Amino acid sequence: MACFLAPAAEAIALTIVKHQVKKKEEIALPKTAEGQLEEKAESSDGKIPFSRKLSWLTNLLWGGSFLLLFEHIWHGEIVPYPPFLTAMLSKADTLEMLKEIATAGVTMAVLCTVVWCGMLAVSHIMEKRRAKAAVEA
Numbered sequence: 567m568a569c570f571l572a573p574a575a576e577a578i579a580l581t582i583v584k585h586q587v588k589k590k591e592e593i594a595l596p597k598t599a600e601g602q603l604e605e606k607a608e609s610s611d612g613k614i615p616f617s618r619k620l621s622w623l624t625n626l627l628w629g630g631s632f633l634l635l636f637e638h639i640w641h642g643e644i645v646p647y648p649p650f651l652t653a654m655l656s657k658a659d660t661l662e663m664l665k666e667i668a669t670a671g672v673t674m675a676v677l678c679t680v681v682w683c684g685m686l687a688v689s690h691i692m693e694k695r696r697a698k699a700a701v702e703a
Contacts, residue, residue: 567643567653567663570634572671573678577627584624588617612696614689623682630678 638644643652653663 567638567659567666568651569666569671569674570631570638572667573627573634573675574631576675576679577624577631580620580624580627584617584620587620588615591615591617612700613693619686619689622685623679626678626682627675630674634674 635644644650645652649655651663653659
């Protein structure tokens with residue numbers, strides 16, 4: 567009914583964090599002669615900036631939330647008139663909706679975060695291999 571709200575809430579919070587991290591990283595980036603920041607996918611030591619890694623997670627969360635939103639609209643659980651969520655028409659349905667958010671929604675948000683942690687581990691291994699190959703060459 568509204569399970570997409572949990573990953574969407576995490577996505578909102580992490581998007582704010584991502585922008586703050588990116589601002590801090592931009593301070594360290596060199597500027598061109600015109601004063602423009604040089605955009606780099608990787609830092610000079612071959613590592614991917616953390617803001618880019620955070621964008622992987624926010625993309626997973628936003629994408630999943632929008633797909634779930636579309637699915638709930640398709641099934642008529644979200645309507646274009648108040649109260650927008652059909653589960654809010656009665657107290658019993660509202661309690662069921664809150665339970666769904668707490669179980670299915672939180673589980674989906676946690677699963678996206680666990681997948682992202684796996685992506686970070688693989689990225690870290692690849693960065694180490696690249697650094698080792700650079701030292702050996």
